[in-house]
Amino acid sequence: MSAAPRKILHIDMDAFYASVEQRDDATLRGRPVVVAWRGARSVVCAASYEARAFGVRSAMPAVRAERLCPGAVFVPPDFTRYRAVSRAVREIMLAHTDLVEPLSLDEAYLDVSVNKQGLASATEVAQRIRAEIRERLQLTASAGVAPNKFLAKIASDWKKPDGLFVIRPKDVLDFLAPLPVARLPGVGKVMDERLAELGVRTVGELRGRALPELEQRFGRYGRRLAELAHGIDEHPVQPDRPTQSVSAEDTFESDLPIGAIEPHIRRLAEKTWAAARKTERVPRTVVLKLKTRDFRILTRSLTPPQPPASAGALIACALQLRDRVAADAVGVPADTLYRLVGVGLANFHEADDPLPQADLFAAAS
Incomplete structure (x- = not known):
């Protein structure tokens, strides 16, 4: 006899950072809100649905968001507040199951094959969680219900915002x-x-x-x-799975020399930084990945004395790693062309962990 299908939820807070800002400031409700610092190097952390109607999206350069939506209200992010709200959402989830796998501050997988409240179905659990988030936190969440993780994630996006969608095993x-x-x-x-x-x-x-x-x-x-x-995904929900790394990479339309990739490094570093801020852990190592036109992969990493504290600090570290590659005339000829670049953050630790006193720099090829 085959095992009964799992009952998996994916809960995704709607426009989380922007929704928290609109909740806490009545003057922002109904207006296009962009959570981002202003400036040529800033990227959008979140956009309200009013701003999304103009084409504004997360990880977009802030200057482009301003062009798309000149009437947008820009609000600097307050990650301390967002993390506090995220913990409150997590508490609601944990009241229904211990099998909660956070993906970021605003989304998580839950295995409710067995639930603590004795509710009759996974759909009822999802409805109860969404109702409690609305009642206690005055925020909305969308939910997907499915027999596995990847289907649940697709389902949660199906009726956003403030929606619920169920994919039953027979319909997969x-x-x-x-x-x-x-x-x-x-x-x-x-x-x-x-x-x-x-x-x-x-x-x-x-x-x-x-x-x-x-x-x-x-x-x-x-x-x-x-x-x-075929709808098969056997990956289980892993509670308290710590973030190990965050990265973004891009393949160029045409191969580029080392001196021409700085704009791409800056853009990818901004994107990586925005993603890393969604976690509660602190990254200590910066990684640069390059792929040559003949598909050789080069990686360089740097662990500075203090973890990067801003997108600008991440960019500076990534450019330092690029310079390290450029200076390696023996291992990497100066005329090498590259087809891909990636910027990552790794070596995540809890925010209150003491800094290690060991070697501060590391490199790998």
């Missing part, structure tokens, strides 16, 4: 079939283009491809693609 294959393959986890721009070359645009079309073909073309990820296309 029919639900997935018409979706673009880009909705599957791990299918980014490059993988989407590679699948398009095969004529695969939907999950249903992907499901029609034989496993040996997918493994031959995409290696181990080919098997993962086949499983996702």
Whole structure:
């Protein structure tokens, strides 16, 4: 006899930072709010739905957001306050199950196959959690209910904002079939283009491809693609899973020399910093990743005496690592061209952990 399907929730707070600002300042309600510092190097941390109507999105350069929505109200982020609200949301979740896996300050997976309140269904648990968030915190959350994590995450986005969507086990294959393959986890721009070359645009079309073909073309990820296309995801909810690393990377339209990648480093560092601020832990190590035109991967890392305290500090560290690559004339010829760059933060610790006194710098090739 096969095991009963898991009952997984994905709870996602709606426009979290912006919603907290609108909740706490009545003059902001109904107005396009952008949570970001003003300035050429700033990126959007969050945007209210009123601002999103103008095309403003998280991780977008703040100057572009201002052009898209000249009437937006810019509010500097207050992560201390957002973390406090996030803890209150977490307490509501933990009253229903101990199996809560936070992904960031504003979203989490929950396994409610068995729930503490003895509610009859996972849908009822999701409804109760959303109601408690609304009543206690005056905020809204969207929820997805499904037999596994990746489906629950797709479902939570289905009726945003303030929505609930359920994917029942018997409906999984029919639900997935018409979706673009880009909705599957791990299918980014490059993988989407590679699948398009095969004529695969939907999950249903992907499901029609034989496993040996997918493994031959995409290696181990080919098997993962086949499983996702069939709605299979065995990854369990992992409570209190600590953040290990956060990164952003980009493949260039054409290969670039080392001297031309600074704008990309700055943009990716801003994006990485915005993502890292969604965690309650502190990153101590900066990582720069480069891929050459012949697919050689170079990584350089730096652990400064004090953890980066701003996007500007992260950018400075990343550029220092770029300079280290540029100065390595023996290992990396000066005329090397690069096809990809990535900026990451790693070595996360709790905020109140003492700083280590060991070696402050590390590098790897």
